[in-house]
Amino acid sequence: MSIVIADEPRTAPPPPEPAVPVRNYLNNNYSVWSWLLTTDHKRIGILYLVSLTLFFTVGGIAAGMVRLNLLSPSGAILTEDQYNRMFTAHGVVMLFLFLIPSIPAVMGNFFIPMMIGAKDLAFPKLNLASWYVFMIGAGFAVWAVLAGGIDTGWTLYPPYSSRYSHTNVTPGVFGVFITGFSSIMTGLNIMVTIHKMRCPGMTWGRMPLFCWALYATSFIQLLGTPVVAITLTLLMVERVAGVGIFDPTIGGDPLLFQHLFWFYSHPAVYIMIVPGMGVVSEIITCFSRKNIFGYKAVAWSSVGIAVVGFLVWSHHMFVAGISYYSAILFSFLTMLVAVPSAIKVFNWTATLYRGSITFQAPMLFTLAFLVLFTVGGVTGVFLATLGTDIHLHDTYFVVAHFHFVMVGGMVLAYMAALHFWWPKMTGRMYSDFWSRASATIIFVGFFLTFVPQFVLGYHGMPRRYPNYPQEFQVYNVLSTAGASVLGFGYLLPGVYLTLSLFFGKKASANPWSATGLEWQTPSPPTLHNFDATPVVVCGPYEYAIAVDQMGRGLPEPPGPGSAGDPASHFGPTGPCGPIYKETEVVG
Amino acid sequence: MSKPDHNKPDDPPTMHDVDKPATLFAVYLVVLGLAVANIMLSVAGLHNLALPVQLGIGTVQAVLVAWYWMHLRRGDQVVTLSAVTSLFFVFIFYVLVLSDVLTRWRGGL
Numbered sequence: 001m002s003i004v005i006a007d008e009p010r011t012a013p014p015p016p017e018p019a020v021p022v023r024n025y026l027n028n029n030y031s032v033w034s035w036l037l038t039t040d041h042k043r044i045g046i047l048y049l050v051s052l053t054l055f056f057t058v059g060g061i062a063a064g065m066v067r068l069n070l071l072s073p074s075g076a077i078l079t080e081d082q083y084n085r086m087f088t089a090h091g092v093v094m095l096f097l098f099l100i101p102s103i104p105a106v107m108g109n110f111f112i113p114m115m116i117g118a119k120d121l122a123f124p125k126l127n128l129a130s131w132y133v134f135m136i137g138a139g140f141a142v143w144a145v146l147a148g149g150i151d152t153g154w155t156l157y158p159p160y161s162s163r164y165s166h167t168n169v170t171p172g173v174f175g176v177f178i179t180g181f182s183s184i185m186t187g188l189n190i191m192v193t194i195h196k197m198r199c200p201g202m203t204w205g206r207m208p209l210f211c212w213a214l215y216a217t218s219f220i221q222l223l224g225t226p227v228v229a230i231t232l233t234l235l236m237v238e239r240v241a242g243v244g245i246f247d248p249t250i251g252g253d254p255l256l257f258q259h260l261f262w263f264y265s266h267p268a269v270y271i272m273i274v275p276g277m278g279v280v281s282e283i284i285t286c287f288s289r290k291n292i293f294g295y296k297a298v299a300w301s302s303v304g305i306a307v308v309g310f311l312v313w314s315h316h317m318f319v320a321g322i323s324y325y326s327a328i329l330f331s332f333l334t335m336l337v338a339v340p341s342a343i344k345v346f347n348w349t350a351t352l353y354r355g356s357i358t359f360q361a362p363m364l365f366t367l368a369f370l371v372l373f374t375v376g377g378v379t380g381v382f383l384a385t386l387g388t389d390i391h392l393h394d395t396y397f398v399v400a401h402f403h404f405v406m407v408g409g410m411v412l413a414y415m416a417a418l419h420f421w422w423p424k425m426t427g428r429m430y431s432d433f434w435s436r437a438s439a440t441i442i443f444v445g446f447f448l449t450f451v452p453q454f455v456l457g458y459h460g461m462p463r464r465y466p467n468y469p470q471e472f473q474v475y476n477v478l479s480t481a482g483a484s485v486l487g488f489g490y491l492l493p494g495v496y497l498t499l500s501l502f503f504g505k506k507a508s509a510n511p512w513s514a515t516g517l518e519w520q521t522p523s524p525p526t527l528h529n530f531d532a533t534p535v536v537v538c539g540p541y542e543y544a545i546a547v548d549q550m551g552r553g554l555p556e557p558p559g560p561g562s563a564g565d566p567a568s569h570f571g572p573t574g575p576c577g578p579i580y581k582e583t584e585v586v587g
Numbered sequence: 588m589s590k591p592d593h594n595k596p597d598d599p600p601t602m603h604d605v606d607k608p609a610t611l612f613a614v615y616l617v618v619l620g621l622a623v624a625n626i627m628l629s630v631a632g633l634h635n636l637a638l639p640v641q642l643g644i645g646t647v648q649a650v651l652v653a654w655y656w657m658h659l660r661r662g663d664q665v666v667t668l669s670a671v672t673s674l675f676f677v678f679i680f681y682v683l684v685l686s687d688v689l690t691r692w693r694g695g696l
Contacts, residue, residue, distance in 0.1 A: 222673075259684050314683070319696050323690040325686060325690040326686045327686075329683070579693055
């Protein structure tokens, strides 16, 4: 339905600031064992946050080495063999140990129960087990890529990986195999929690879009991860026992590996990006002070991406030797996935339209996501098109496209989520200036890094080659310069977020004046999140009438009136006028 | 007698709803036996029959695991729907892979 709000706000007054509890999840117990044996979803989220930050650093250093080496046409610092191992380390660590678990394991663990009004996830012990399993798998994988390395690329294509590589393929594959179980555990936990533990009034139509996104992600994790697990097992069987599965010289079919691998690994791209889309939906409404445009469309498009994402994998194999007919079929199917993705982008853009936009760090990261993800998506159409893919396949065009989606999209969404929910997680505010500076530097550095790679790829520079013709050097130097800027941009949050823990101003319960249930708890939250089970009475984004999901008024949005807050300089209602507008009420 | 609803806290599972260890162990032995049979059949020279026979044995193993160990025979509608959904995606995988395998002889890129 559609209602028109008059000039005067007719909302309930905001609830009083909840009393800061003596005990919260952070200070309840300081012992190491209380962290290592915790079943509190919030602490497990923090454990994942620390672990993933470490792995992101390792993967980032590997990326830096790759880019440094490409400064020179003949390789600046690495031998060719070292180069192979370095880009494999970058791929394996970033994909399996950072991108896939990042938002589901950190933000999902921490916030899904709070957003649906639950005390914890459905299976707290399984949740802790998932972190241990992840760390064991990560230990194998990191040891494999650092102690000797793997030279196959993260895709581990046989028969090279299964028969001929003399590097640490087996422990690396075993590590990835183990981390897959962690992914399944997390997905299962989140899915069951959303089904079974929503508080009274939290219907599916009132559930925050972040929860919808994580639900769709869990669907992919549960259906796809076992496939890659068995694929990697078969790879190990061929490598260790010499059973002919993928190697054609002993009766195998290498394309079978690619089919099995990409049946998981393409949907895995959506495991990475769909949670980011959920984050964007949360932030874009909050910092536009508007209800989401097209709640149902955005919610169901998450499910649509999860389903259609399983139908498109062979576009990675267009030039691998699959049949013409299959290639045409997959080209068509790949185009389909653009539909739900575009639905989201259009709805986010419509949400921004005439919104009272403020430009705090979470919103800057989110706007950067919108731009970069759109570029990444549109360049994906070139690769989905059979004819152009033959020209662009395995070139730097693919590298640039992938990084636009994964880094420009997912990593920025992760940064947005981190900045949005940091006050809730830690109870501290961070530097407004430096956080916005970081978002801007990352955005600029990203463009400088990856736009030259589009040009390189179009002109035919293949990916994974340590050497290149002289005429490509200028683009490679530009890209490496951009990577330096990007790296500096990533370092900044590491500094100011850490400093905020010690010197940051204490955060209020709802510093962004957001509507979700997670903001109805103190910052940082108490042990069991809510003193009493919340009762939801309205939709998740009632910014137009300024009420939270429990029907209570919202505090004043951050602005110049609240000195010291990480507020925009554009004022509490933004540059586009007052916040009361014609709007659609969801739920 | 109506089927117990395990979602209600006041209606916990009874002994009737729990599989006996002997049953589960027997199923385990059957699955192991079928695995041994499958391995032996692979060197038995079945030629064209090898693929359907061995896939059939594998299917029986999977059904036993799902029916007994995954408790699908006691699962409610959501659990059954989840299992069917996974089968649906396996079906999609086979169909789309076969679109390549069955037409590859006509040429490819």
